[in-house]
Structures are given as structure tokens and as C-alpha cells.
Amino acid sequence: MQETGFRKSVIPVTAVLLAILLVWSIASVLLNTPWQKDIYKRAGTQNVGAVEFVKATMAQERPVLPSPQQVAVEVYNTTVKKKVTSKRSLVYHSKITLSSAMLGFAMGTLLGIVLSVAIVYNRALKKSLMPWIITSQTIPILAIAPMIIVVLNSMGVQGLVPKAFISMYLSFFPIVVGMVKGLNSPDTGHMDLMRTYSASNWQSFWKLRLPSSLPYLFTSMKIAIAISIVGAVVAELPTGAVAGLGARLLAGSYYGQTIQIWSALVMASILAGSLVWIVDIVGRLVTHRMGLNHA
Amino acid sequence: MLESSVAPKALERTLYIGAACLGVLGLGSLLLQFFGASLLISTSLLVVVAAVVGNKLASHNSAMAAVWLLATSSLAAAFLIIFLSNYDAETASVPYAFWFLVIASWALAWASVSRFTEINTLSRTVNGVLTVLIPLIFGVWLLLLWEFVTQGHDVPKVLLPAPSDIGDRLVNSVPTLWADFKQTFIKSVLTGYIMGCSAGFLVAILIDRSPFLKAGLLPVGNLVAALPIVGIAPIMVMWFGFDWQSKAAVVVVMTFFPMLVNTVAGLSAASKIQLDLMNTYAANYWQSLFKLRLPEALPFIFNALKINSTLALIGAIVAEFFGTPIVGMGFRISTEVGKMNVDMVWAEIAVAALAGSLFYGFIALLERVATFWHPSMRSTAR
């Protein structure tokens, strides 16, 4: 069944992606036209053929909107062609962003799980802390990022950790909210069954609550991993970091290197997309193995 | 239920005993140091009496114990604040007694929270008060501990200003904060939010008639919702300039996809029976859209509106890190961080937090009015 569903969506998705590329290309031609006309005017060039003109608009050095193939070429050049250790390699920058995001994600997940277990088993904690956790979801916590970086820097903590701290901070909230929901998801029938066995808290946690919370955990982890990439990228903005995808974005915006901005953006998207995909696959495998997704 | 009513009792007993011990310790260390005068002594006595009486009360009447503990812990906290305000932490370090008493009165407050959670009543007013009071005690104590630690330990303001410093700064820079709020929230966030949400909604309605487009756009939309879209901020700044228009553009892109995906999902939420019913009435597409499918989609649409309220603020603030005119919440945060005026940053964050939760609360309120009939609303409404 899943395979037919997959096949059913491949053609439409491909069509939509192609349409996006097409719109992107057309937009880049249209947006770059004024500048190109300006160039020709100054150079005194006249009678440029339409095909040539379009080609020229899609190959400017600092276009308003780079064409898809320019970005693709840039990404290719800065990943495959450059040495991985080179400062100009996107792989190098991705690795820096990725490692702080991953460290933060791992810490955030762990913290989130521990806190959610404490909340589920302590009513006072639940009643006093849960409202704040829910409220904190409504506030733009990402705004705090520059301050954390600078403050930690001034305390002598530098490099990976401050950035990871922001990713942790961001990813921990969805985990807590999802896990509290998940740990409370067994219905009264199942909970009552455990009570008829006079199972201990510990037993009903391992045998009932934890397994039934897993689908919720993976759903929250998908959100958390995406947001921890965002956190790592944004964390690289305020300090004028020299390395990382966020630094590439910032440098690109200083020097008007649009192609560089776009390729950093594409790289960050690929990173986020594939991480979410990996979590999704792992989640499916685990829940399938545990026989949880028969419905 | 069962496990939670047993476990805290043992915990509480420890808290009482711990509080009493710490009170005695505070008293003892005071006598030893012969320092800091009568305020801390009376606080110590208060804490000891509070813990002993609280322990006695707790076995008879939860509510009474809770109120008693709340009152005494608040009083103790007030004493400690007064002590701290008369004390110059820069010249000499605060006596140990102070820290013992901080921990002791915090333990009392926690015991009161734990007593309050034990109260079982059918009264709606009491329950309503409790749902606000319990997190409030927690929040206030978080601020208190923050205040005590930063003031008592004389933490440098560039690291972490005390809540009182932040409060001072907040009150003293209302005009700046208001200007930033207007620039970021009213201009960028609201404009972008309204445009992005309506665009997402309209596109969802448009593609609703084409299963092919739905099958194609839904996975793409879901994917895009997971991407670091704030990264387009530098591009938008290049396209739309430094002013609020570029921030609104970022917000439009960020809010578009959650709305699109949720509306499409919501439009297919109507059950088979409901659709059949519309068929038996020979209802046309628009009739069944307006009378059945849109009302069914409302909970989904509100979900997107709520998600987007946070996303919009984040988008606008982060976009300002890439360049703005000299006003705006994100601008203020990044420049004041550079100048090490951390209290101003905190004041700005407090405004952002308040704006964010009020915005969210407003939409949640609208949701309650518009989807009063939905089971999730009914259980809380009655």
C-alpha cells in the first residue's frame, strides 16, 4: 500500500518541483533584465538576440536572483571540487553548522525526555511548569540567540558549545511538549489493565508509557532537528562568525554575493531536509519493529 | 493519579525537615558570624515556625497548609529582598545565612505548590484560581532566585542582569521600546502575517480542486516548512530594502507554507458521510465548501494561525539582524548586545515575549469563539 502511495505522489511532486524550477528561472530572467540592459547600454552593445540576452541574464556575476543552474554550479564547485578542509568549501561550513546543531539536538532531546518524565510523574511539577513551557512556545526565543552567544563568549566559552546551546534551547521545547503528550497517550483502559496487574510505576513506564510515547517522540524529533539547524545557522549571525553556513549567509549579504547566499541556503535546506528524512526513516523502522503503526 | 498522590508526601516531609534544618543552620551561622543584624534572625525564626506549623497543618488540611506556606514563604522572600537592598554586595560577600534562608524559603514555597496541587475540588472558581496560582508561584520564585543569585553574588551585569535591573530598564526606555515594537510588530509582523496567511489559504482553496496539485504540493509544502527559511532574510533585504518591507516579505514566506499545508489537510477532514449527505442534497462545489468543508477545516486553519504567530515574530526579528533602519526589536537586540547593554536586550526580549504570547492568546481566543463546537474546545469550555 505504501509503495503505491509513494508512486502516486512521485509524479505530482516531480511536476511541482519542475514547475518551481521553471518559475525560478523565469523570475531570474525578469529580475535580472534591468541590470543586463544597463550593462549593454553602458557598453554600447546593440541588437542582442533574445536567446543571448536570456543567457546573459542567467549568468550575471551578482544577479538580483541567480538562476537555478548558477546555484547548482556554485554548490557543485564548492562541495565536490573544493578540498573538504578548504575555507571555501561548503562541506567544511556545513560540517561546522551540522556539528553544533547535532550536539544541541542531542542535548535538547535528552533534556526534553528527562524533563517530560519528571513532569508526567510529578503533579506539582506538571501544574507549575507545564503552563510555562507551553507559553514559551509562543514567544520568539530565537531572539535570545545573539545574547547567549555574546554572554557565553565573554565567559570564555567559545566555538561549538554556545551555538549548540541555542540549538538545544530551541529543540528541547517541542520534545517536552510531544513527550508529555506521548507519555500520557495510553488510554484509561490500558492504564487500568496495568493497575489490575498492580504494576509498579517503573514497570508501567517501561512496558506501557514509553512504548506508546515513541511515535510522539519521533514526531517531535523531526520538528526539533529542523529547528536545531535553524538555531545553529542563526547563532552564527551575531558574532560575525567566520565559519558555518550562517557565516556564509552573512558574508554573502555584506558583499552582495547573491550566488553565495543562495548556495548556502540550498545547502542548509539539503541538510535540514535530509536530517528530517533520516529521523523519519528511523522513526518508521522503530515504530514498525515495535508493531505500533499497524493502524 | 495514584502514584502522584503518594510520592510527594515523602518528598514534602523532606522539604519540611530540610527547611527547618536550614533555618536552624541559618540561625546558627548567624550567631557565629554575629553579622547582618536582626532581619536575618527574624527570617530564620519565621522559616522554622513556618515549616513546623506547615508540617502539622498538612496532615489535617491541605488548603490551609498551602495558604500558610505560601504566606510565610512570601514573607520570608520579602525579608530577604529588604535585606539585600540594604546590603552592598560589591564590598563584602553576603553571609552564608542568607543563602541558607533563600533555599529554606524556596523549599517552603515548593511545599506550598505541592499542597496546592493536592487540593481536589469541584468548584470552578477555585480550580480556575489554582490553574493560575500554581504556575504563578513557580514563575515568581524563578524570578526571585534569579534576583537573589545575581544580586547576592554580585554577578556582572554584562553576564546576567537582575530582574530588577531589567524592570528598571524596561520602565525607563518605554519610548524606545515602543518605537521598536511599532516597527517590528505592527509594521513587519502584522503585515507579513496577514499577507502570508491569506496567500496560503487562497492557494490551498485554489489547489483543492486538483488532486494532482494537492498530491504534489503537500509533500513539498511539508518539506519547506522544515527548512531554515529565515535564511532568505539577506536576499529579501537586498530585494526590498532595509525598511520593514523586507522583514514583512520574510514573514510572508515563513507563514505561507504552514497555512497552505494545514488548510489543505483541513479541507479533507470532512467525513465520508458528511460528503455523501451533501451529495444527496445535490449541493454544488461552493455550497459544500462553505457549508461543510470550511467549517470542518477551521481547527486546522487555527492551528496554522497559532504556529504562524510565533514564526512571524521570529522571522521579523531575525531578518533585522541582516540590516535595518536604526529601529526595530531585532536591530536593538543585535546592537545592544554589541554594546554589552545586556539589560536592554533583556527588556527587548521581555517585550517580544509579551507580544508573542498576547498575539498567540488573541488567536487562541478567536479559535475558542469560532470553533466552540469542536470536541477539544467543549471539554475545556464546560
Add this chain to the structure above:
Amino acid sequence: MSESVIQVDNLSLTFQTNDGPVHALSEIDLDIQQGDFVSLIGPSGCGKTTLLRVIADLEKATGGSILVNGVSPAAARLARGYGYVFQAAGLYPWRTIAKNVSLPLEIMGLDRTTRKERVARNLALVNLEGFEKKYPWQLSGGMQQRASIARALAVEPDLLLMDEPFGALDEIVRDHLNEQLLALWGKTNKTVVFVTHSIPEAVYLSTHIVVMSPRPGRIQDIVVSNLPRERTLDIRETPEFLTIANRVREGLRAGHSYDDVES
């Protein structure tokens, strides 16, 4: 006085599934007259609901012919020629009872005064006066189902199609609603096609009982009831009633062996 409301001739319906064709209906011949109360009875999978859905133009037949009110089911549907009651009440939670009953009338484009008048009249028919301003979730299951019957009646069709309308209700409520339905039918001389799997319900309500059997879905027997049109619940104790019930039961038994029935 009798004229055909529904004429079914050699009707068949075959679903194409991944496991090959499924013959949901096969060689169905049926003629329903104005004022008849016809029950379709049979085990799960015999196609009784499918037949009702074909009449309502919610499914398309793949063979044979069918006329509803003398025209095709699609034309009858577009002319709002019938009211349909589903197994679940399917009331809109965001509309009051009165607004729910008025829903089909709004879709038909009737004006406000007509709507108001019809809503009041039909709510009275199902004894729901005074509940106009309530929301469906404030009512019991039986009352919800009565409201959904009022909603079907509000279209004021001569033909009422009911798909196990009382199937989800307990027996006491069901008896009560059966009585009310019968009274309603007596008052209005409507034609009713009623799907059920309860023998007493079918015999108690109907003038004709169509016994169906599965694989392929077909008509096993049509039992014509000789009970008087006006009946009370006590009639279920009479020998005439039991004779008819026995014949229905035999028809059901002849249709299939019980051990291969999927529930």
C-alpha cells in the same frame, strides 16, 4: 392509486478491486409503489446498503436499469426527489438543531420564511419542539437521530431512504423510534426504503420485506406483509407477525450457510 416510485430492472454493480471484481449487486429486480414501506434485510455484504446508495445516486450501477420517480437516479437527486438518513446522525456540530434541519433548504435556495416554517413543522413531526436552539452534542443519540430524520423530511420528499438509521441505538430507544417512524409514515403516506439487519424491526415496520443474500448480492425473497397499516408494538406477539418473521428467517437461511459469514 398505486404508481411505481422505484423500478429496478436486472440491475448489477461490480466493483473493480485489486483482488479482482466484486459482484456487489447482481440481477436485482424490484418494483416499489407509492406508499410502500420496503425493508431491505440481509447479512453484511449482501449489498443492501449498496442498493440504497444506487437508488440515491451515491453509487453508479454497472448494468441493468433503474428509475426513481420515473427518471434516472441522478436526475432524481438533482430534483431533490428523496431524503436520505444515514446510520450516523451526521449533524454539524457548529449548527444548532434548527440550523441543521434548515441546511438542505439553504442549499435548495429556499427563502427564510419557508425555511423557518418547514423547520418548525418537521421538528414537530419528530417531537423535537423546544430543542431548536440546542447544539447536537447537547442531545442524546436518539434525539440526534430524530433530528437527522427531520432534516431528511424537511426536503419534503415523497421518498425516504433510510440506511440502518437506528442501528447504533439501544433497543429501548430503537423500539420507541420505530413506533414514531410508523406513525409518521401513516400520517404522510410517504414511500420508505429502509435498510436493516434486524428481523423484528423489518417485520414490524414494513409492507414489503426484501430478503437479500451475499456473493453475489441478490434478492432471495420478497415477503409481502398482511399486517394492518396501523400497528402497535404488541403486534410482535401475534401469530401473523411470527409467521412473517419465520418466512424472512428462512429466506435468510436459504441465502447462505452461516459458517462462512464475515461479521
